Amino acid sequence: MTQLLFKHINVEGLANIDVYEKHGGYETLKKALEQKPEEILETVKASGLRGRGGAGFPTGLKWSFLAKDVFPRYLVCNADESEPGTCKDRELLLKNPHLLIEGMILCAYACRVEIGYNYIRGEFYDLCEIFEKALEEAYERGYLGKNILRSEFNLDIHTHLGAGAYICGEESALLNSLEGMRGEPRLKPPFPAVEGLYGKPTVVNNVETLCAVVPVVEGGAEAYAALGTEKSKGTKLVSVSGHVRNPGNFEVVLGTPTSEIIEMAGGMREGRKLKAFIPGGSSVPMLPAGKVDTPYDYESLQAAGSMLGSGALIVMDDSANVVKETLRIASFYMHESCGKCTPCREGTRWLHQILGEIESGRGKDENIELLQDISDNMSFKCFCPLGDAAIAPVLSGIANFREDYEELLSQAKAGAAAE
């Protein structure tokens, strides 16, 4: 099993710089500084690495979009990890902060950035302390600061704790929050690479993406691209949760069948059968058990009607009722909508209210159509993708598990008749 990010993850004390160095840490950086920034950028481009934060945008391409010759420019690491089901960045920050620092330095070098920020989810304050300790160590060893390893290259990294809003994981809301403004998404274009933090060109990347840059540069583009499928290169951390025996994070080569990943997590509970799974976090459509052999990669999951998203595989067995699960997710989105745009603010609320009515046996037949209509009024019509995320479980639940809805509705009818 190829392990790139998790290779040493369980080594005792890996968060300490000595241990990290003993396992080859910062060697990649030393070699990289002998190359030109453009060469590193080329390597990342050629490796086929795609963003691990959710959208899967090719990383090297994103870096190359930075507005030419505009300085200062910034690097922002997105450590706001709040997508329900996702907990991979947390493990990296907890156990291997130096891998992230090394990845950030490589990215900064390739992108000619001299100031970096790590925007860390507010609830991760203990991880923030660990990360800050690691930063201190890296400064001491000359991996950060002025003239890194006696080169011309300078980089400072600062940390910033969020205040507890899911939307601040969306890159432009994150930048607003980092600037001290309200955590609300910005209008795009301009994209961050052109006008980002403080109006300057900015690279925003997920923790895992930045960590993956280290093995990409270490082993070279070809070696990395040799792993995975045509459009999905390398390995991916998958957070498996729900009705499995042994939930947790697993590093898999992209293209591994989803069923195998469920097996890694201990498989289904005794006497239970798989009913549904959400492959990429609460923001992507759920799939029925029949699609469990779909290779876990960007293109296959998309063809199957869902998405890889942030890599959070949520497993539901036959004890689950899809309406109940959808209601839980809907309450999350209602709570987390920033409230800026009408369809999301009002739509998430009505989805929640109507699902609640169905779930509690007060539903009406026309409610299903109403849910679909509200979703249609949100689909690609909200200001940012949160609204689209909110409808994914609703629409896919109705499409694949309509019987769960109908059962509750007929119970409601029976109840009403009995009264």
Added chain:
Amino acid sequence: MSTVVKKQVAVKVDGKDITAPEGTVILDVAKRNNIPVTNLCSHRNLKPFAACRTCMVEVNVNGKKELVYSCTHPIEEGMEIRTNTEETNRYNGACLEMLLVEHPLDCPICDKSGVCPLQDNTEELGIYNNRFEINRRNEPSIKSNPLIEFYLNRCIMCGMCVRVCDEIQGVQALDFHNRGMKVGIGTANDEPLDCEFCGQCITVCPTGALMDMSSEARGLAALFTNNESTCNYCSWGCTVDIQTKKGKATRIEPIDDENVGINNGNLCAKGRFGHHIIHNQDRIQTPLMNVGGSFKEVTWDEAYNAIAERLKAAINRGGPETVAGIASEKSTNEENYLFQKLFRGVLGSNQITNLQHLRAPHVNRFMLGCFQNGMTSKPIQELEEADVVLIFNSDLPSEFPVAGNAIRKAAINFQADIMIANPRNLVFDHESRNETRLTFQHGSDQAVANRLAKILIDNQLVDLDKAKGAVSNFDDYVSSLENYNADFAETATGIDDETFTKAATRLARNADRFFLIGNDVLENEDGEDVLNALLNLGTLLHSGGEGSVNIYPPREHCNSQGVNDMGCAPEYLPGYKCAKDSKALAALAETWGIDALNFDGQDKASDLFENCKNGSINFLYIAGEDPLHSYYKGAQVREALKTTPFLVVQDVFMTQTCEVADVVLPAASWAEKDGTYTNMSRHVQRVKRAILPEGESKPDFDIFCELAEALGSPFQNDSLEDVQREIENVAPIYKGLLPGEECRQWTPESSSEKPKFVIGGEFKKMAAKKEYPLSVIANNHMFHIGSYTRHSKVLNTLAPDCKAGMNPADAKRLEIKTGDKVVVESKNHKFELLVEVTPVAAKGTVHIPKNWTEIPVNMLRNGEEGLTSIKVSKAE
């Protein structure tokens, strides 16, 4: 915007061919072509927000169909746009439906009813039923500040209030609170509203969520009568809508339309909320005559007869030139025209002036000098498209708040270069990343302008050959600047040369430059030199640079420009014709139907109060000014008014000057008369009667006509229209501009003379005197202008006390803190007032508003030249 020329793009909207500049968003294209597209969160003055999601249209590019939001989607060549399709209506309607579910829909008692975009869009999209459980919001109204009621049940979260406050007003007093369905509008950090009370938030709010508490009138717009008029406060000249109901002026709103007036829908606190001066218990109700030291109410006829009698007696005794008049910077053009006609044509006296001209006759010379040098200046609306704005010694947020709105728009649209040259640390927030601060030592204005010019020349930032060829005395100018080297300038102004060089470089670029000069440059005796230095700087850029130089003379009140245009100055006949020009005089006499205009060449008006004092004026008529309170030589005025045998004062309120008059005539307020004002950029704009005059008061226009009649020489033209024709006739610069409905700028006749630098006054460093180590900057308070706004109860609630602004370091040294009472003392006068410690006041200066009659700032100076030096100590 001279520097960027945008490509035109051809599109089709609903089958109609349209071209528009590249980058324009679809909604703007539709709006400009009167194609209705629903929308609730877009405003022409604000950055796109794209939140309401009711503006969807269909676009087709190369056969590919897409549904997009018109407020943010730019047009592309060949794009076919369809509005109102089944799909767009359905989706736009869905958002509207959701907005209406919890909306109170209490339209009958809502201020927006009838002009409500929510109503309009509902009608447009035919949303008559609702599929959701109705749950009308019913939270109590928030009335925690004196002026703006927050009835947020009606809020639709368009964010316009928050955005206008930030982007256009630069204040950030409002913000969003919470998130999701709990989201709402509130004050920043939920603290008590602390803001400029411009009311812009009320204006842009598409619903009745924000309401104007200065008025109790509520409900359907159709119940109000709209009267488009021009604000009577500062000389920016905003168009206002005086709304009346049952014969009373109930409130003032702006007209939120870029094609109306010069203010693009913006107003300031004074203009919007200062309407209580109209119906006001302090107004003078009847003519008054001073009988044995106390005023007695008299009839108009009694008053006219007394005045006519005394006038004739005075003329018989000392000749016509012993009667003099002071015209008003707040009366209409027509009134001022009649006033000078009364003096020149009926009484035969050329002794007529106005207070700005009396203090600073060089302002008119400066303006004419700009014209002569080719700088005729664009309409001030184009300030919104400026590339470079130089705000020169103007306390802009108080002096011209609405100019600030236009500059902020230029900042948003063009990242305009904003230069602030001021002895204050002015608070002026905007969205431009290009700002230069030239914070100079009080009294060193001239050195600032001259240093900039010297850098332009020394660093050859402008084409010197071109300038030399265009201007007659270029070499003299260059040598006159010899002294202004970096060291000299830094010592004089306190500004380092890097800052000067940066500013000069930005001024030099190919750009549309706007110079806004504050009335503060007229405060000290070097005003003329400062204006000349700015005239020269402008001329240098105009003759040697690319782009345009737009430079406007400092003017304070609503008609400070017009009163001069109308010839209320001893040197000028209407239209700035020379008062000594016999041809012009003859033409005027002919128009007026009199034999000849023969003045005996005396000039008493140029030093009017002194001449009153020494007894050479027998009769003084002050038509709407309060020099006792506002003129910089307070004691001289007091003496003068005491000495003058007969004093007539005409005013709306019983001013200090009225108190010492022999006859007081009650004038109608601006809401009670028709005519025009001319603003600081020479836009002639209409003043419209909205209500009938209060009590027995009359418009000045009527008073002058009736007085002429009482004198036995009635004006032939005594209707507004006829007088306007007469003005157009005698002052050709006004031709075609009256009755002012179109808001057009008068343009000077082109000059045949070669441009010339005005070289003069050497720079003298002014310093506070030892014993009196601080200097006074007297300004209009943000919520007041002159003393008459103090009669507005609302503006008084906003600013009840006169406070001296002091720099923190000075305050600390004197152990003074905010809220302390202090004694301010000059050589001439002293008084007590409260202190506010503020970083806006530069070290060594004290800011004292000049609007409180009980705090006579003019008496501190009392005619002395140089800086007004004072000392400050804590009151016992």
